[in-house]
Amino acid sequence: MEQQIAVSGLGGQGVLFVTKLLAETALRTGFSVLVSETHGMAQRGGNVVSHLKVFPRHDSKEEAAEDSLSMQPMTSPLIRPGRADVLLALHEEALAAHGFLVKPEGAVFCNRSDPKGPTDVDAVARAKAVGSAVAANVVLLGYAAARGGLFCTVDELRAVLQQWGGSRMEVSLSALDAGARAAREEKTA
Amino acid sequence: MGARTILLGNEAIAHGLLEAGCTMATSYPGTPASEIMSALMQLKRRHNLSCHLEWSVNEKVAVETALANSYAGRRSAAAMKQVGLNVAADPVMSAAYTGVKGGFLLIVADDPGPHSSQTEQDTRQFAMFAKLPVLDPAQPAQARAWIAPAYELSEAYEIPVILRPTTRVCHARQDMTPKAFQTAAPQPVFEKDPARWAATPKFRYLLHKRLNEKLDKIADDPRWQPQMLNRKILDEAGQWKTADGFDKVIVASGAACAHAVEILRDLNLWTRLPIFQVPMPYPLSERFCTELLEKAGTILVLEETQPVIEGQLRDRAKVLGRLSGHVPREGELLPEIVENIIRRFAGLPEVSLSPPAAGRRPTLCAGCGHRAAFFAIRKVFPKGIYASDIGCYTLGLNLGAVDTVLCMGASISQAAGFHHAFRAAGQNSRPVVATIGDSTFYHAGIPALINAVAQGCRFPVVILDNGTTAMTGHQPTPAAGMTTNGTPVPAVTLENLAAACGVTHVSVGDPYDVPGFTALLKAAKDHCRDEENGGMAVVIARRPCLMDQARREARRSPAHAPTITEKCEGCGFCLKFFECPALVFHGEKEAVTIDETLCAGCGVCVHVCPHDAIQWPSVSPA
Ligand code: SF4
Ligand code: SF4
Numbered sequence: 001m002e003q004q005i006a007v008s009g010l011g012g013q014g015v016l017f018v019t020k021l022l023a024e025t026a027l028r029t030g031f032s033v034l035v036s037e038t039h040g041m042a043q044r045g046g047n048v049v050s051h052l053k054v055f056p057r058h059d060s061k062e063e064a065a066e067d068s069l070s071m072q073p074m075t076s077p078l079i080r081p082g083r084a085d086v087l088l089a090l091h092e093e094a095l096a097a098h099g100f101l102v103k104p105e106g107a108v109f110c111n112r113s114d115p116k117g118p119t120d121v122d123a124v125a126r127a128k129a130v131g132s133a134v135a136a137n138v139v140l141l142g143y144a145a146a147r148g149g150l151f152c153t154v155d156e157l158r159a160v161l162q163q164w165g166g167s168r169m170e171v172s173l174s175a176l177d178a179g180a181r182a183a184r185e186e187k188t189a
Numbered sequence: 190m191g192a193r194t195i196l197l198g199n200e201a202i203a204h205g206l207l208e209a210g211c212t213m214a215t216s217y218p219g220t221p222a223s224e225i226m227s228a229l230m231q232l233k234r235r236h237n238l239s240c241h242l243e244w245s246v247n248e249k250v251a252v253e254t255a256l257a258n259s260y261a262g263r264r265s266a267a268a269m270k271q272v273g274l275n276v277a278a279d280p281v282m283s284a285a286y287t288g289v290k291g292g293f294l295l296i297v298a299d300d301p302g303p304h305s306s307q308t309e310q311d312t313r314q315f316a317m318f319a320k321l322p323v324l325d326p327a328q329p330a331q332a333r334a335w336i337a338p339a340y341e342l343s344e345a346y347e348i349p350v351i352l353r354p355t356t357r358v359c360h361a362r363q364d365m366t367p368k369a370f371q372t373a374a375p376q377p378v379f380e381k382d383p384a385r386w387a388a389t390p391k392f393r394y395l396l397h398k399r400l401n402e403k404l405d406k407i408a409d410d411p412r413w414q415p416q417m418l419n420r421k422i423l424d425e426a427g428q429w430k431t432a433d434g435f436d437k438v439i440v441a442s443g444a445a446c447a448h449a450v451e452i453l454r455d456l457n458l459w460t461r462l463p464i465f466q467v468p469m470p471y472p473l474s475e476r477f478c479t480e481l482l483e484k485a486g487t488i489l490v491l492e493e494t495q496p497v498i499e500g501q502l503r504d505r506a507k508v509l510g511r512l513s514g515h516v517p518r519e520g521e522l523l524p525e526i527v528e529n530i531i532r533r534f535a536g537l538p539e540v541s542l543s544p545p546a547a548g549r550r551p552t553l554c555a556g557c558g559h560r561a562a563f564f565a566i567r568k569v570f571p572k573g574i575y576a577s578d579i580g581c582y583t584l585g586l587n588l589g590a591v592d593t594v595l596c597m598g599a600s601i602s603q604a605a606g607f608h609h610a611f612r613a614a615g616q617n618s619r620p621v622v623a624t625i626g627d628s629t630f631y632h633a634g635i636p637a638l639i640n641a642v643a644q645g646c647r648f649p650v651v652i653l654d655n656g657t658t659a660m661t662g663h664q665p666t667p668a669a670g671m672t673t674n675g676t677p678v679p680a681v682t683l684e685n686l687a688a689a690c691g692v693t694h695v696s697v698g699d700p701y702d703v704p705g706f707t708a709l710l711k712a713a714k715d716h717c718r719d720e721e722n723g724g725m726a727v728v729i730a731r732r733p734c735l736m737d738q739a740r741r742e743a744r745r746s747p748a749h750a751p752t753i754t755e756k757c758e759g760c761g762f763c764l765k766f767f768e769c770p771a772l773v774f775h776g777e778k779e780a781v782t783i784d785e786t787l788c789a790g791c792g793v794c795v796h797v798c799p800h801d802a803i804q805w806p807s808v809s810p811a
Binding site: 011020079 | 193194195197220221223224304305327328330331333334335357360361362363364365418419421444446447448450451452454466523524525528542543548549550551552786
């Protein structure tokens with residue numbers, strides 16, 4: 001299993017958090033990861049994108065191989081245009097800004113106040129319903145995972161959030177479940 | 190330790206330093222290097238380490254401080270971004286001659302693109318200029334793993350070694366297995382040797398000679414020779430026989446190498462096209478170059494951002510790269526660009542690339558004190574020349590309140606230059622205003638202010654004091670009055686500094702208080718114009734960074750937003766000249782609205798609207 005995921009949004013929407021959560025989940029389910037992030041000026045309200053590549057871990061006997069490029073199935077932290085399997089769009093502007101990364105048969109999960117496509121969800125409304133509009137990022141993640149679009153399951157994501165703990169854990173867990181619920185509702189509807 | 194974890198490139202570098210027993214690290218923040226020091230400080234706290242860590246006042250001071258620790262026989266590091274190396278150029282050039290005792294690692298993060306910098310300069314080229322070995326890791330795991338052997342190299346030859354990660358290494362994350370920290374450090378020992386540590390020009394010649402001899406040996410150091418990454422695969426595929434040589438070969442370093450390896454696999458070229466990774470682009474082994482030129486038909490060089498490896502291959506008839514026009518001369522080598530270069534090289538059809546859509550431009554946060562200060566400056570000094578500086582407030586560009594941005598500290602010296610230029614031409618009336626952040630003022634603004642005073646300039650300097658180095662992740666400034674360990678030290682305040690620089694008119698105000706702050710600017714203006722007693726003026730706009738506050742208090746304080754009354758004509762003035770992200774424009778003649786999830790409740794927009802349409806909700810009668 002290999003998966004290339006782009007996470008796009010505006011500065012302050014929690015792109016980095018979603019990416020970190022996905023990467024940690026990949027690590028704990030036995031994968032290796034490469035991630036690329038946006039830092040600096042663009043974080044001030046500009047378009048922010050993270051690239052995540054998940055691929056089988058190369059189990060090497062020799063320690064020296066860890067830093068060798070020879071053994072890794074993926075080596076670049078960046079996704080080339082038309083190669084992402086999944087785009088998580090935290091804002092509809094993300095489609096225009098980073099839609100070009102997704103391959104034709106790839107999946108785009110988008111947070112929209114007026115869901116249009118079959119993989120759109122009003123993540124902000126659902127996040128507000130669990131008490132925190134800024135948790136929309138985690139709602140979208142729960143939604144994408146429950147729709148079967150990601151390398152990992154909602155339970156695997158939940159386990160990492162629980163292990164991380166922290167003051168926002170409860171909100172994040174509720175947001176994750178709210179996203180998963182949105183996906184289930186669609187299925188039964 | 191020992192468990193597999195995901196580390197940001199800069200965190201990986203911090204781990205590498207501590208695994209190698211670094212006892213002192215210094216840094217000045219700058220994207221993409223900033224998280225190296227933040228990660229070190231976190232690890233120090235978590236593991237109760239005794240190393241000395243500091244955010245130095247600038248990069249020159251950082252290098253000099255860490256260098257002395259290395260003179261005393263202990264492993265040291267100084268970390269900065271590439272333009273910071275320009276500031277530190279003086280000690281670095283000289284340290285190449287004096288050499289070091291304890292290992293010295295100069296970590297300089299380059300920013301091809303550029304994403305957050307004023308130049309795309311290549312530190313590897315600077316290394317050639319300074320005559321220092323430079324390492325070019327392709328991934329976070331390499332950056333970490335190379336640090337211990339880099340210290341060995343530095344100590345074996347008593348020479349500073351440069352580690353040059355780029356944005357794609359610093360801000361990439363990768364899983365790896367860190368090692369235990371080396372906590373046993375040697376006692377500091379300084380052996381006096383004036384012929385070396387205080388060498389006069391006569392001895393400098395000898396030191397230079399010794400440096401050249403060191404470089405010859407380092408070039409052939411077996412640990413750092415170029416490696417053919419797919420030799421084993423090529424052998425198995427029967428494609429590679431050392432005796433025959435090969436038709437085409439790729440030579441790459443840094444992130445470009447990481448992209449190239451993945452692309453070779455995708456294009457099924459991994460078993461056919463040999464690729465060398467060059468871990469140390471300078472000094473490049475003479476033997477490697479000669480052999481390569483003898484055995485290869487054509488050589489493609491992929492490196493960022495200057496032709497450093499390419500330039501060292503003497504016979505360039507068969508070398509393709511930046512000098513030959515096969516690799517773009519500017520901009521980041523994104524993987525899609527690398528793919529097309531490799532396709533062309535291998536005779537495969539290229540893929541067409543459409544330029545990505547222009548995204549949203551970054552802007553100052555809602556409720557940022559800088560926005561308020563800029564608005565007042567424009568009001569009091571209409572048609573002024575606004576010389577500004579490096580930091581979040583560079584975004585004052587969007588407000589038409591920033592006309593020049595050159596490098597750290599240049600706002601004051603350039604304002605002085607404009608002042609002299611217009612005065613010399615007999616135009617005393619053209620107002621010039623310098624805006625500079627607090628951290629930038631400490632870094633490089635002080636000498637410029639002294640100079641402006643000493644040269645009889647008369648213009649206001651507005652120090653945008655948000656109490657932190659916000660752009661790069663909120664590092665403390667010397668005004669904090671505390672070291673990173675929490676030890677109290679005298680606070681070095683802006684007002685005392687300005688006065689000590691000889692400025693007789695110094696005022697402090699809160700830019701949220703629009704009328705009050707405007708009055709301060711007017712007073713400063715009058716002082717600059719006062720023929721008899723006037724001179725330079727400094728106005729300190731003091732308002733803590735909102736993000737910094739939220740970060741420290743781990744929450745965003747609930748804000749109440751002003752209301753927009755029916756007086757709003759939708760003229761758009763507030764958007765054009767104020768651009769608060771919380772103000773939402775709905776088209777001409779439509780009333781604007783306030784996005785309450787963004788609004789910080791600063792109330793400045795109340796003073797911005799020329800039609801008095803923005804008001805605080807009137808207090809309901811009790
Ligand atoms: S609030 Fe004032 S400045 Fe803004 S659009 Fe309305 S009338 Fe113009
Ligand atoms: S009060 Fe006005 S200027 Fe301040 S954050 Fe809110 S909308 Fe922006």
